[in-house]
Amino acid sequence: MAQQQHSSRSILIITIIVAVVLIIVIWPLSMIGKGSVTTAAGDEPEVRIQPVAKLELAKAAAVKSDGKPRDGATVYNSVCMACHASGAAGAPKAGDKAAWAPRLAAGTAALVKNAINGKNAMPAKGGNPDLSEAEVKAAVEHLIGLAK
Numbered sequence: 001m002a003q004q005q006h007s008s009r010s011i012l013i014i015t016i017i018v019a020v021v022l023i024i025v026i027w028p029l030s031m032i033g034k035g036s037v038t039t040a041a042g043d044e045p046e047v048r049i050q051p052v053a054k055l056e057l058a059k060a061a062a063v064k065s066d067g068k069p070r071d072g073a074t075v076y077n078s079v080c081m082a083c084h085a086s087g088a089a090g091a092p093k094a095g096d097k098a099a100w101a102p103r104l105a106a107g108t109a110a111l112v113k114n115a116i117n118g119k120n121a122m123p124a125k126g127g128n129p130d131l132s133e134a135e136v137k138a139a140v141e142h143l144i145g146l147a148k
């Protein structure tokens with residue numbers, strides 16, 4: 001019994017050693033082609049944070065005004081979709097004709113005004129003060145188009 005316990009423990013230890021050796025050998029190999037083979041230790045943190053930093057930049061670029069007005073679909077996809085795709089916070093879902101019918105009856109101008117100024121859980125400009133009124137209007141028209 002004691003002998004068997006001993007041998008199963010050494011098998012476990014050998015397995016761990018083999019796994020560690022494999023990781024040490026294979027991990028640097030997997031870095032080949034990612035440009036960090038020679039200075040794997042030095043560059044490692046940078047390499048790891050890179051994708052996150054890129055994502056944040058891409059997100060900011062999609063939302064930030066660069067002088068050119070974005071079209072309704074772009075604004076909808078970068079800002080409004082957060083609530084209007086899923087119906088989060090009680091938002092009328094994009095394309096849900098029943099939810100939009102009574103709102104459409106109020107007229108485009110009223111909807112644009114509410115989208116710019118906010119209404120109940122709907123934040124002003126969808127929570128993005130960076131948007132111009134024309135961009136919000138374009139996004140509202142995009143939503144109206146989806147609801148027709």
Ligand code: HEC
Pocket residue numbers: 075076079080081082083084088089090091092103106110111112114115119120121122123125126127131136139140143
């Ligand atoms: C944080 C979630 C959220 C975001 C982001 C959001 N909305 Fe809304 N929206 C709502 C909610 C909730 C309502 C329902 C408000 C109500 O009628 O009580 C609503 C309602 C609306 C309405 C109908 C207003 C009315 O008069 O009935 C329009 C139009 C609208 N949103 C447009 C937009 C546009 C355009 C954007 C993007 C620029 C946007 N929303 C982003 C939550 C959101």
